Amino acid sequence: MTKTMSATRLARSFAAQRDKALEDPRHSQRSAAILGISLGACFTVCFLTGLYSHFAQHPPGWFTLPASPTGLYRITQGLHVATGIAAVPLLLAKLWSVYPRFFQWPIAQSLAHLIERISLIPLVAGALFMLFSGIANIDLWYPLPLFFPTGHYWVAWLTIGAMVMHIGAKATITRQVLTRPPAAAAPVGGVEPDDRIVRRRFLTMVGGASALLTIVTIGQTVEPLKELALLAPRHPDAGDSGFPVNNTAAEAHVLEQITSPGYKLEVDGAVATPIALSLAELQALPQRDAELPIACVEGWSASRVWRGVRLRDLLDAAGAAAGVSVTVHSFENGLYASSEINPGQAQHPDTLLALAVNGAALSPDHGYPVRLIGPDRPGVMQTKWLNRIEVHP
Amino acid sequence: MMAVPDDIATGAETAADRAGEDHSSHSYGATFWIALVIGWFMIAYAVWGMYAQKADANPPGLLKWVFGLALLHDAIVAPVVTIVGLVAAWLLPERSRGPIIAALGVSVLVAVFSIPLLRTFGKRELNSSTLPLGYGRNLAIVLAAIWAVAAMAVIVRTVRARR
Numbered sequence: 001m002t003k004t005m006s007a008t009r010l011a012r013s014f015a016a017q018r019d020k021a022l023e024d025p026r027h028s029q030r031s032a033a034i035l036g037i038s039l040g041a042c043f044t045v046c047f048l049t050g051l052y053s054h055f056a057q058h059p060p061g062w063f064t065l066p067a068s069p070t071g072l073y074r075i076t077q078g079l080h081v082a083t084g085i086a087a088v089p090l091l092l093a094k095l096w097s098v099y100p101r102f103f104q105w106p107i108a109q110s111l112a113h114l115i116e117r118i119s120l121i122p123l124v125a126g127a128l129f130m131l132f133s134g135i136a137n138i139d140l141w142y143p144l145p146l147f148f149p150t151g152h153y154w155v156a157w158l159t160i161g162a163m164v165m166h167i168g169a170k171a172t173i174t175r176q177v178l179t180r181p182p183a184a185a186a187p188v189g190g191v192e193p194d195d196r197i198v199r200r201r202f203l204t205m206v207g208g209a210s211a212l213l214t215i216v217t218i219g220q221t222v223e224p225l226k227e228l229a230l231l232a233p234r235h236p237d238a239g240d241s242g243f244p245v246n247n248t249a250a251e252a253h254v255l256e257q258i259t260s261p262g263y264k265l266e267v268d269g270a271v272a273t274p275i276a277l278s279l280a281e282l283q284a285l286p287q288r289d290a291e292l293p294i295a296c297v298e299g300w301s302a303s304r305v306w307r308g309v310r311l312r313d314l315l316d317a318a319g320a321a322a323g324v325s326v327t328v329h330s331f332e333n334g335l336y337a338s339s340e341i342n343p344g345q346a347q348h349p350d351t352l353l354a355l356a357v358n359g360a361a362l363s364p365d366h367g368y369p370v371r372l373i374g375p376d377r378p379g380v381m382q383t384k385w386l387n388r389i390e391v392h393p
Numbered sequence: 394m395m396a397v398p399d400d401i402a403t404g405a406e407t408a409a410d411r412a413g414e415d416h417s418s419h420s421y422g423a424t425f426w427i428a429l430v431i432g433w434f435m436i437a438y439a440v441w442g443m444y445a446q447k448a449d450a451n452p453p454g455l456l457k458w459v460f461g462l463a464l465l466h467d468a469i470v471a472p473v474v475t476i477v478g479l480v481a482a483w484l485l486p487e488r489s490r491g492p493i494i495a496a497l498g499v500s501v502l503v504a505v506f507s508i509p510l511l512r513t514f515g516k517r518e519l520n521s522s523t524l525p526l527g528y529g530r531n532l533a534i535v536l537a538a539i540w541a542v543a544a545m546a547v548i549v550r551t552v553r554a555r556r
């Protein structure tokens with residue numbers, strides 16, 4: 001009997017604490033709405049830029065990876081990672097802001113309300129997973145028992161689906177709380193600051209935290225800000241030849257093959273005359289320069305001046321038809337052993353079989369003797385250590 | 394004729410709005426139901442995709458992480474943050490309370506964000522471009538900047554209060 005009474009008292013006091021917290025402007029619907037809109041914008045940017053990378057790497061029939069603008073992949077993926085990082089404080093603040101509502105009792109007032117609350121489970125779980133897995137991935141840390149791109153991609157659909165439902169449930173109330181004037185000023189002479197000031201300070205802190213994380217990481221892709229990239233997992237100047245390497249020659253186990261004296265680059269498939277060129281023969285062909293970024297899906301990039309043979313010149317030399325697509329093959333094994341080049345990219349004057357970068361021959365880690373470099377391509381599709389160019393009919 | 398309370402007449406935010414009981418069924422219009430169908434369709438597509446690529450996505454492991462992280466947040470992180478916030482608010486003098494709690498929150502966030510960098514989980518011996526920076530020193534710089542801003546905020550408030 002006494003136990004039941006004290007449990008009831010405890011529940012009442014908990015409910016009173018919850019209601020008191022909800023009186024705080026930082027837990028108000030206005031704060032939740034502002035944070036929700038910011039977060040919704042970030043997640044939309046992340047989703048669209050993520051889809052772009054997904055389509056670039058696994059093009060569906062209706063999609064053709066464009067060759068220009070040159071820096072499109074760099075910008076979209078820099079934005080993807082930067083926006084994801086900026087969303088971390090927003091998500092945590094949003095969850096903190098609405099946390100007292102988690103303890104609403106009864107759980108739901110109507111069937112629609114129950115459905116709305118159930119839909120929050122995939123939303124919160126998915127959002128936390130997307131940011132955690134994304135940040136672990138850019139830190140090259142793989143604690144998850146799965147292949148990161150696949151898991152991150154499908155949970156993105158789950159999260160955005162839940163976000164669509166949440167927007168549907170909250171659109172009306174969000175419009176209402178944002179279009180009416182905020183609460184009246186504090187009592188005259190009161191020591192407690194005005195609600196608006198409390199809310200503004202809270203939102204300023206959250207925005208400040210987002211800005212801070214952005215500033216200390218975005219220099220990994222925005223080169224003028226590289227000195228501020230204190231907590232970035234990559235630095236545009238750090239690495240062999242002064243820029244980052246995704247996978248080194250030693251890691252890819254290609255050192256022996258790329259330094260073989262009998263090296264030849266073969267051009268075959270749908271060509272009039274299959275050819276095989278040594279490095280010296282490639283160097284003897286007309287050389288072109290192109291300033292192109294190497295841009296990783298992990299949000300780092302570095303722009304460098306590359307020198308080499310135009311892919312289209314080599315295709316012409318082998319007598320390939322106009323408008324062919326091409327697969328370039330590497331000595332490397334595994335997932336990124338080859339990549340596809342669509343006709344538009346293959347014909348682009350900046351798509352090079354690069355032999356040098358920044359005035360020096362390619363180092364083994366950057367793809368010696370020959371690598372592909374082309375505009376608007378994911379870093380993993382700028383295939384290194386080439387041995388064969390296969391032309392498709 | 395019924396008297397209309399001032400806050401409703403002016404459309405101003407009320408205490409009840411702040412408490413936010415938005416469960417009345419009138420707020421669930423066509424938008425809600427349409428978004429619900431689209432949203433659950435996308436979720437169904439996600440689950441289908443995970444199982445269609447289950448060798449890579451490992452759905453049981455994946456879903457354990459997805460819901461595990463939510464549980465970790467709701468059952469541990471949020472209560473701990475709430476309690477620490479309440480204790481800090483109770484201990485700290487009013488003028489410095491806001492800036493110190495804010496600096497504490499942002500510092501913990503930045504420190505947790507830096508854990509994989511500090512512990513160099515992703516450092517690869519054969520690749521010097523992975524995690525190339527001195528993250529301990531850099532984190533110290535960032536934390537110093539956060540607390541410098543907080544200290545400035547306390548000073549500004551103190552000076553303003555004296556005027």
